[in-house]
Amino acid sequence: MRSLWWKILGVIIFLYVIIVGMSTPMKPGFTGDVVPFLHKAGTKATFSVTGYNTHFTQPDTKAWLKLDSSSLVEIHDINAKSDVEAIFSVQLPTHLPTQDSTLDATLLVSNSKDGTAILPGALFITQETIDPNVTSFNNISKIDFPRYEGFAFPFRSTLHETVRNTFFHVAIWFAMYTVLIVGLIYSIRYLMRPKMRYDIIASSFTEVGVLLGFLGIMTGSVWARFTWGAFWTPDVKLNTAASFILIYSAYLVLRASMPDQDRRAKVSAAYNIFAFATMVPLIIIIPRLTDSLHPGNGGNPALGGEDLDNTLRMVFYPAIIAITLLSVWISSLVSRLRLLKDDYMSRR
């Protein structure tokens, strides 16, 4: 606990997370909606888009509309007003490669500087008659899409720059689990051998865990305000997190309301074990079974696949380590203070 190296390590890694996490650029993408959004098949569609970190004025800029997994319509008429604003015109085919009357088209824009920027659900195209014999155009494999060169975070619709919040919001939850598990271990040790030292360590770690839980909820609700549109949504994960925060707040109230030290230690150790046991189904099992706005629920991959690519991982994993180390540091400070106090009180 008293050795210095892991604290310095935590600070250095945190510095790395802040510097790399905040200064790495985003890959090119699109903000805002395409105007106008609704188009009819067979007509000439003219629409404007707003890019982010894009370079539409680049001479080799190309654009396509992707109608289904293998059908592309190339947009020849590209009128770039600036690097981030452009107006596209394209003749839509009379029959869409679908048996429905509507279709969501994806916009792809590429040039040598930006790589390929993708806007899913860019256009909403309706067709009046459905051609039963229409097939996919099968021309996607003939085109070689350029890739973005360089180190940048992936650009996701609605998330935009806030994808960087992952390093702080998610890492705080991981740190909270770690700190709470340490508290749990010391609670179990206290019940096995009642030493005041174990109770003090368990209580300090759990207290810092509650602080981190509150911070996790608050950062989450700030993030939610700018991506999902509200500070609080009736999402499973939010509600289970809230109820678990209530359970652990009761732990703090409990400790504050009991004057007798030995009894307080025993009761709060047993309560801590109980609380952790009820937290496991709350946070781990229930959100996996229901639909949620969070990634990793309803069968989606959470920390793999599309949501977290290698560039994000290079900052995300260090962020978890850094914030965990820092919170263990804070909790060890608290427990050392309390141990000193306990020692002083008993000697007096």
Place this chain on the structure above:
Amino acid sequence: MLVFRIPRGLCNGVKYYLHCAIFAIIMNISHLYTLIKKEFDLEFRQSHALFGVLLFAACTVFIIFKAFNTLGAFQWNVMLWIIVVFSGINAVAKSFVQENKETYLHYYTLFDPLELILAKLIYNFLFIVVIIALVILLLTIFTMNPIVNWSLFTQGALLGALGLACIFTFIAALSGIDRGGTTIMSVMALPLVLPVILLLIKITAVSMGLMVDTEIGGDLMILGGIDLMICGLMLLLFPIIWRS
């Protein structure tokens, strides 16, 4: 050939708990029966406490009926469980207050702590089931009965009552209700029942046709799992904390 050796200490610990659980449940079933019978005897000798809790539930139902006048199925559901939770806390607290410290010391010399807590648990479970039945009856008389799928409702309610009984019994034993820890008990018990209550409200809402969920069996399983876990933890922790 590699042979894995389990540490002897761990082995003995596991053996001890298995021994406790199996012997308490199977071999000393007569003890358990005696203890449960004692609970009932005590309760009926001091029937004012029992009726006090039931009266509390009835009064709350009446207040809710007067306040709402017409109760929708959704409010019916939520009200049912809120009344059950609060009357349940009262009931369990009362069942611990009735005996004083000397009697507990007496029991401690006579019985295993596991038998004691199991007897209390079974008694409290039955009591909470009675409260649920009473509240449903009164709500049905005053307003209406929105339950469509009775078998689902019964399963959910029984599992939920078991979970509530487990949490309340353990917390009551933990907070030392006999030494005036009633406020501490409600502080600890109310947040802990949150997961059980949230699942319960969802299951009963499905049984009333308020929600459609084809995978409600999964929720029942989770509720049962939480019950099992809480119950096991209680049986494991109670002998340790009870020695004071």
Place this chain on the structure above:
Amino acid sequence: MKNKQFLLSIFLVILSINLLSAESGSIDFLRSTGKIYSVVAVIAVIFLGISWYLFRLDNKITKLEKEIYNEEKR
């Protein structure tokens, strides 16, 4: 001493709430340039929370120090 810090933390909380309040103007500001300011807000929340905790810790240490010094004087 304690009162002052309490007032300070209250002030900081109110300030942060004001910054994030649901008025359209401030929201638009936080949404500008690809919502980068919401990341700033998240970091600010974490920093404020941890500072508040450190203030509390500071208070406790001061209390203990005072107790020890008083004991030594006697």
